[in-house]
Amino acid sequence: MYTAEMRELSKKVEETRSQRIGINFPRMSPEDKIGVLNENHPDYSDKGFMYLKHGVNKGARVPNELGELLEAKSKLVNLEINLDKIDYDVDVLVIGGGGAGAAAALEANEKGAKVLITTKLRFGDANTMMAEGGIQAADKPDDSPAKHYLDVMGGGHYTNVPELASTLVKDAPSAIKWLNDLGVMFDKEKDGTMITNHGGGTSRKRMHSAADYSGAEIMRVMRDEVRNKEIEVLEFSPVIELLLDTDGKAAGAVICDLETKRNFVVRAKTVIMATGGAGRLHYQGFPTSNHYGATADGLVMGYRVGAELAFADTIQYHPTGVAYPSQIFGALVTEKVRSLGATPLNIHGEQFVYHLETRDVEASAIIRECNVKGNGIPTPTGGYGVWLDTPLIEMIHGEGTIEKKLPAMLRMYLKFDLDMRKKPILVYPTLHYQNGGLLIDKNGQTKIENLYVAGECAGGIHGTNRLMGNSLLDIIVFGRRAGIHAGENFKDIKIKDLTFDHVRKYHEDLENNEVESSQFSPMILPIYTHGREK
Amino acid sequence: MSEKKMIDVYIFGKKYTVPSSLTIMDSMEYAGYQLTKGCGCRSGFCGACSTIYRVKGDKELKIALACQTKVEDGMYFTQLPFFPGEKPLYNINEFEPAMDTMAKFYPEIYKCIGCNSCTNGCPQDLNVMQYIAHAQRGEFEKCAHESFDCVSCGICASRCPAGITHYNAALLARRLTGKYIVPETEHLKNKVQEIAAGEHDQSIEEIMGKNIEELKELYNTRDITK
Numbered sequence: 001m002y003t004a005e006m007r008e009l010s011k012k013v014e015e016t017r018s019q020r021i022g023i024n025f026p027r028m029s030p031e032d033k034i035g036v037l038n039e040n041h042p043d044y045s046d047k048g049f050m051y052l053k054h055g056v057n058k059g060a061r062v063p064n065e066l067g068e069l070l071e072a073k074s075k076l077v078n079l080e081i082n083l084d085k086i087d088y089d090v091d092v093l094v095i096g097g098g099g100a101g102a103a104a105a106l107e108a109n110e111k112g113a114k115v116l117i118t119t120k121l122r123f124g125d126a127n128t129m130m131a132e133g134g135i136q137a138a139d140k141p142d143d144s145p146a147k148h149y150l151d152v153m154g155g156g157h158y159t160n161v162p163e164l165a166s167t168l169v170k171d172a173p174s175a176i177k178w179l180n181d182l183g184v185m186f187d188k189e190k191d192g193t194m195i196t197n198h199g200g201g202t203s204r205k206r207m208h209s210a211a212d213y214s215g216a217e218i219m220r221v222m223r224d225e226v227r228n229k230e231i232e233v234l235e236f237s238p239v240i241e242l243l244l245d246t247d248g249k250a251a252g253a254v255i256c257d258l259e260t261k262r263n264f265v266v267r268a269k270t271v272i273m274a275t276g277g278a279g280r281l282h283y284q285g286f287p288t289s290n291h292y293g294a295t296a297d298g299l300v301m302g303y304r305v306g307a308e309l310a311f312a313d314t315i316q317y318h319p320t321g322v323a324y325p326s327q328i329f330g331a332l333v334t335e336k337v338r339s340l341g342a343t344p345l346n347i348h349g350e351q352f353v354y355h356l357e358t359r360d361v362e363a364s365a366i367i368r369e370c371n372v373k374g375n376g377i378p379t380p381t382g383g384y385g386v387w388l389d390t391p392l393i394e395m396i397h398g399e400g401t402i403e404k405k406l407p408a409m410l411r412m413y414l415k416f417d418l419d420m421r422k423k424p425i426l427v428y429p430t431l432h433y434q435n436g437g438l439l440i441d442k443n444g445q446t447k448i449e450n451l452y453v454a455g456e457c458a459g460g461i462h463g464t465n466r467l468m469g470n471s472l473l474d475i476i477v478f479g480r481r482a483g484i485h486a487g488e489n490f491k492d493i494k495i496k497d498l499t500f501d502h503v504r505k506y507h508e509d510l511e512n513n514e515v516e517s518s519q520f521s522p523m524i525l526p527i528y529t530h531g532r533e534k
Numbered sequence: 535m536s537e538k539k540m541i542d543v544y545i546f547g548k549k550y551t552v553p554s555s556l557t558i559m560d561s562m563e564y565a566g567y568q569l570t571k572g573c574g575c576r577s578g579f580c581g582a583c584s585t586i587y588r589v590k591g592d593k594e595l596k597i598a599l600a601c602q603t604k605v606e607d608g609m610y611f612t613q614l615p616f617f618p619g620e621k622p623l624y625n626i627n628e629f630e631p632a633m634d635t636m637a638k639f640y641p642e643i644y645k646c647i648g649c650n651s652c653t654n655g656c657p658q659d660l661n662v663m664q665y666i667a668h669a670q671r672g673e674f675e676k677c678a679h680e681s682f683d684c685v686s687c688g689i690c691a692s693r694c695p696a697g698i699t700h701y702n703a704a705l706l707a708r709r710l711t712g713k714y715i716v717p718e719t720e721h722l723k724n725k726v727q728e729i730a731a732g733e734h735d736q737s738i739e740e741i742m743g744k745n746i747e748e749l750k751e752l753y754n755t756r757d758i759t760k
Contacts, residue, residue: 030750030754121570121573121574121582122574122580122582124580125574125575125580125582129574129575129579129580130575130577130579130580138725139719139721139722139725139726140721140725141721141724142759144734144737145729145734145737145738146734146737146738146740146741147756149738149741149742150741150749150752150753150756151753151756153749153753154749154750154753154754154756158746158749158750162742166738166742169738170729170734170738173722173725173726173729174726174729174730176722177722177723177726180712180713180719180722181713182626182709182712182713183626183708183709183710183711183712183713184709184712185678185682185708185711185712185716186712186719188716188717188719190717191717192716192717192718192719192720193719193720193721194719194721194722198759202758203756203757203758203759204758204759205759210682211682211683213579213682213683215579216579216580216685217682217708220686220705221705221708221709221712224621224705224709225626227621227623228623228624228625228626230623236570236571258570259570289577291574291575291576291580292569292573292574292575292576293574326555327555327556327557327560327604328577328602331576331577332577407682407683408578408579408683411578411658411659411683412577412578412602415578415602415603416604525568525569525570527568528560528563529563529564530553530556530560530561530563530564531553531564532564532566
């Protein structure tokens with residue numbers, strides 16, 4: 001329920017609605033976009049960043065919270081584990097049970113590999129499950145991979161690795177087909193035509209969805225398939241360090257059973273890191289739309305074995321996170337809400353930005369409206385937000401559209417007595433995505449031999465900014481590619497003795513560069529106190 | 535915080551005083567727990583946080599998702615992080631969805647006694663008993679749509695006297711619908727074939743060959759469909 005003050009302010013939205021409906025707010029010019037980004041985007045100021053003092057990216061800029069973990073010590077600082085006692089011996093070790101991990105595991109299994117998935121929480125508990133809006137693919141007659149490519153590169157400010165961007169768009173239709181053939185229920189017309197929408201920064205309607213449960217639908221189908229194939233899954237068993245062999249090639253990992261705290265050694269011919277992103281590090285104090293497990297573990301462990309980070313200082317702030325009610329503060333309000341026509345408005349009920357700019361521009365414009373122009377709507381917890389005029393959706397597309405196309409959103413708000421069909425909702429940018437990560441090639445390989453990375457943990461595909469619908473796409477495209485490649489590659493691999501030498505070297509490197517830290521990483525899970533004194 | 539009213543809740547039977555504005559999940563963390571189970575997306579999508587509760591003075595046991603439910607004064611709650619639900623193995627490529635498909639994999643759905651406990655327990659407000667009725671009749675597509683918003687939290691199965699694993703039966707219905715019942719997508723099939731035949735290679739190579747200034751020009755002048 002809104003407070004009396006908020007109810008009063010929301011009336012302005014209704015007052016201006018008749019003047020706004022049917023009138024398109026102008027898009028920003030390229031110069032204006034640069035201006036609003038420079039002034040407002042959290043990535044564009046040095047505040048909140050540090051420069052790495054050691055490792056393969058020494059001198060590179062990373063968010064403070066990530067840097068602290070990269071400069072922390074290994075949890076295996078005493079290295080007392082017996083590496084001759086192998087607890088699991090497999091061809092392909094997949095670290096992470098989200099979409100990329102599941103896709104990789106299925107393809108590696110298909111190639112005949114013995115696969116082990118190990119995951120921090122339950123299998124399928126991942127950001128994939130929460131991806132609402134959709135998945136891009138240029139499969140309509142008026143669209144093409146080249147058009148998709150241009151959108152991806154423009155959205156990423158031309159920084160994307162071209163080979164990765166082209167692989168993403170070329171594999172996109174077959175990724176959709178693969179999912180469809182597994183039984184994913186995409187939204188379709190009666191004749192089988194995919195129902196597709198625009199996302200921020202797309203030149204064609206190529207966003208495929210499954211209502212606003214797109215990621216959940218994809219994840220639950222892949223999870224079911226992994227179970228059908230009887231691929232072994234260890235739940236509540238995060239990896240706490242990678243293992244190399246004496247040739248310096250990836251060769252396994254040490255996992256920790258969250259319940260018993262026992263450590264286990266996995267020997268693997270190939271390792272696929274699919275641990276996801278970093279949202280739960282709450283860079284610059286932002287709330288996050290991310291899963292509880294998104295703590296950058298893969299970035300930390302990959303860096304420790306010497307894999308290169310790319311674009312680790314570029315974060316995606318989703319323009320529309322929940323600003324109110326406080327119980328779901330930071331939760332995602334899918335971009336599909338704007339795709340369907342809802343527009344952002346300030347305290348005066350005025351629109352101040354076109355509703356489908358790329359995410360970084362849209363988020364920056366909202367931050368400017370609240371923090372620079374002072375046109376935000378105050379929330380009871382001391383923050384600000386802007387209105388998202390959701391009732392417009394029903395006016396444009398007809399009554400019942402929200403219930404049909406945004407059931408998850410509607411349900412989330414109704415649980416807190418807010419009906420988005422009748423009243424606008426209050427939003428503010430939320431930390432949504434790690435644009436960069438460990439640099440890969442088109443088969444998901446890093447420069448560390450036999451170490452693959454897929455999903456949000458990978459870097460280079462999206463450059464410095466990702467478009468909506470390209471993350472569900474990249475987990476499938478690069479998850480599958482890593483799985484296929486690892487599933488073929490393992491046959492020729494002979495593992496030498498397992499070692500912790502890289503961890504020793506890492507600690508030496510910290511010391512030589514005079515880095516002091518009392519912390520240990522990876523983080524595994526965040527600690528929340530909700531206002532209670534620590 | 536203007537809403538910082540404190541209330542008493544009982545977590546695994548032990549009393550804690552917490553702000554009334556919190557969800558059940560947040561209140562556990564406020565009390566000092568670091569959650570390793572019964573906690574996932576924190577947004578109502580993953581079904582990890584099924585929680586049983588009762589409010590003091592009320593005899594009825596209720597079930598909810600901890601991340602989506604506010605605490606109440608005098609609430610006793612305990613989390614149910616794992617449901618051992620039945621999941622038969624199948625090969626999705628070896629199917630002809632038929633009347634007896636469900637009977638083959640989930641025969642127990644025909645033991646439903648119509649008690650509606652599943653529906654009453656569903657935190658997503660789904661009509662669970664209805665979608666199981668559709669499944670019994672081989673109406674896979676209806677079952678698929680009726681169950682679409684399921685987060686597989688398992689609360690339905692925990693309450694079912696007939697031992698039905700509703701969420702898994704529904705998943706089978708949805709996969710059969712997505713793969714076999716809904717018509718194939720022609721434009722998708724065509725595009726996949728075009729790409730495999732190399733028809734798009736040239737246009738992609740051409741655009742990959744542009745320098746940044748040329749790309750910028752193309753991007754800033756590209757036509758965007760309404």
